[in-house]
Amino acid sequence: MSDLTQLTIAEARDRLRARDISATDLTEACLSAIDGADRLNAFVHKTPEIALERARAADARLGQGDAPALCGVPLGIKDLFCTEGVASQAASRILQGFRPEYESTVTRQLADAGAVMLGKLNMDEFAMGSSNETSTYGNAVNPWKRQDDAADLTPGGSSGGSAAAVAAGLCLGATGTDTGGSIRQPAAFTGIVGMKPTYGRCSRWGIIAFASSLDQAGPMTRTVRDAAIMLQAMAGHDPKDSTSADLAVPDFEAMLTGDIRGKRIGVPREYRMEGMPAEIEALWQQGAAMLRDAGAEIVDISLPHTEYALPAYYVIAPAEASSNLARYDGVRYGHRATLGPGEGITEMYEKTRAEGFGPEVQRRVMIGTYVLSAGFYDAYYNRARKVRTLIKRDFETVFADGVDAILTPTTPSAAFGLGEMAEADPVQMYLNDVFTVTVNLAGLPGISVPAGRDRQGLPLGLQLIGKPWEEGDLLNTACALERAAGFVSRPEKWW
Template sequence: MSDLTDLSLAGARDALRRGDVTAAGLAQAYLDAAEAGAVLNAVVTPTPDLALQQAAAADERLAGGDAPDLCGIPIGVKDLFCTKGVRSQAGSKILDGFRPEYESTVTDRLFADGAVMTGKLNMDEFAMGSSNETSTYGPVVNPWRAKGSNADLTPGGSSGGSAAAVAAGLCLAALGTDTGGSIRQPAAFTGIVGIKPTYGRVSRWGIVAFASSLDQAGPMTRDVRDAAILLRAMCGHDPKDSTSAPRGVPDFEAMLEDGVAGRVIGVPREYRMDGMPDEIEALWRRGMDMLRDAGATMRDISLPHTKYALPAYYVIAPAEASSNLARYDGVRFGHRAALSQGDGITDLYEKTRAEGFGPEVQRRVMVGTYVLSAGFYDAYYNRARKVRALIKRDFEQVFEDGVDAILTPTTPSAAFPLGAMADADPIRMYLNDVFTVTVNLAGLPGISVPAGLDAAGLPLGLQLIGKPWEEGALLSAAHALEARAGFAARPDRWW
């Protein structure tokens, strides 16, 4: 074969098992690709020594003949995951030089299966952002460019490094996390697949917490089959995460061909936003046609509280973040500010946090502090939690009425230029998550599938939202959509 990095995860797995390629050869090919793609700033901590060591162990295991799916597969890991002995900074200066003494449950599971980590991937600081511009490592550059333009575009965020790395072939697949759309939005902006599983499906243990009731990790891959394979390896009950569900994990890959014949797909009228570009609207309609062609029935549905999802999110997520990020105080790990003569413990905290947190993180921590403060707790935080209950009820209602899955656009636009939002009100950036954030609030699984290109030649994604715990059915619907969309475009290699 011409290039090892052209293989899908499923293809690489099968080639490794047949002995056509070795884990060591595959790892080296991706380490080289990552180095050649350094200008994208997607990989912030390459781990070549670890990768080659893990690849050698994987080759031994493959020779033994009983290798799990992930054995010998080179993956990139979002900087939010704690990886033992490897710098894990959540894209923040406040975790400068932090090398965890432990392994996150997800990476531990993948490594136990023989996966090979080629590096840690860039992200918005503490996963707060939709453009990867809040990272202490600087922005990630989208491998895609608009036709006839050399302008650098955002890969989306917060899992922008993961998205860019997969789209540019710097790793075979990547781990992302999604609190309001942070897997699905960058997947859409880079023409790849990303799934946020049901809340509780994947252990959060060892993943730096942003908003604990919304965070879920998930795979970011080149196609739906690869997502099914990687998701299965990530899932499973973990006693170390009290919200991890004690449920069996089905073989998602085996369910891919189930299809959508006879299923009812809901199309929520509230997602038809004012000012939505025609191209997004047209893509959505094509998505409906593709699912109809696969045998599904479209149904017009209403999710009446959709409009209030972003406002509720921007109370709940900052509130949880202000609490979770209280631990960064310059005492136990990471950055500590230099102190002046006579400075006390409060100066230590305040100076450390002012130096260590970037502007967006500071803003959200303070908004969270405000909405939780005495006198405002009921007006903001409790009210937002009540609205959240109503948003979840909207979904429960349509599922009870016989809807099997819901189709929406993933994002209101294609990737925008880096720096485009620099002077904008923070709310404009938040609107990127308008179609994805409801899914986190309701704890549901959601997947973004690349479905077409816009007039400038940039990828656009469609989102499917599933019932809780039914990732298998969701992936099979996504597989049907993918087959009909026939999205095969790749970014031109300019780096």
């Protein structure tokens, strides 16, 4: 039974349609794996009753012979997605007890496609973090270990629970959200595929907001083909989201030919950061060689404003967060502080937010409020917006020159130990996003593909960045890289 949890989405779909396995058996296998993996702290709200009910409904649809690709496929849902009647806390104490009376557009579309929700997944509080150490549920744990070292490692963040669950075989795929790398970085740390689509490709309605101009939902899976299948169900226009693009969703899976002959792949010279580990540089060169061997032309490119991306991001994202998180005040839902004699509404706001938000969220709200304040708006926020425009223009210039995709490392290192950066300067943690934030600032699609392992046996990922709305072409290039890299490693079970 446990072997069923190792199936890819594509394999499960084919076997379900052939009636070789049932959705109920597959779901029960995943639920059993989840119950045996509490040590990873990936699933924080288990929903076995909902899962089995949807599995039985999927079996009925499969029996009628007209089932979508995800029908009967068990998935995990990041705790940032509102799910009707199921706790949706964004891993924050301030939303304790919140059970929405509505369903996010993305999770509703997945349910309509027959997918089975196994439960809600751990994450950094309000998606603010790169290590899944800011969660009210406690740390999620990477299923990978360093060689000859029992220390717990981070699965990355903010979608750390999603990454850990997929890598450990607890679910066949999971939803993630990406504001500055929160799908791609944890995917690289856990040896899976993570895709951030073009901004506007997937509806943000019903996803608890962090930074509204940067947030985008995407799939986290074991293979590129699975990412294509899952994105197909997640994407599409939503009139409830004013930033949702009214564009047809192509058949992403059908575009996976693996043929990239004649494609021009750019390698940006500005991504060669000072102090970058030799292993990351070597992997990057190997990735370029793999794509060249597959028939692509590798070209040197320049993205001159890259060095300003991280500071611009850490002005814009906290500014939007301070605005979005102003609604959490203890009045209508979630945590409310207990007041003492003579205390009124002002004290309730202050105490509720002080108790409900963790230190990292408080830090970013304070930064955001500062850069939006009257005396500093032009000096910080407006300047950051101008830099964002320049970064976007850099990409537009490169793509206009005939480049089809851009190859970079996903992260500046492999997964680090939980607690290793906790006492460090917060900026050191923010540097984990150095290769990924530009994609969000420019609204582009990006994907992380597992491509190798470091000397301690931990997975490393390579990132491909594509043209806006051309996820199909990007997935095809990623498919070619995946085939060439041949990464099939899975963590040894220790939990």
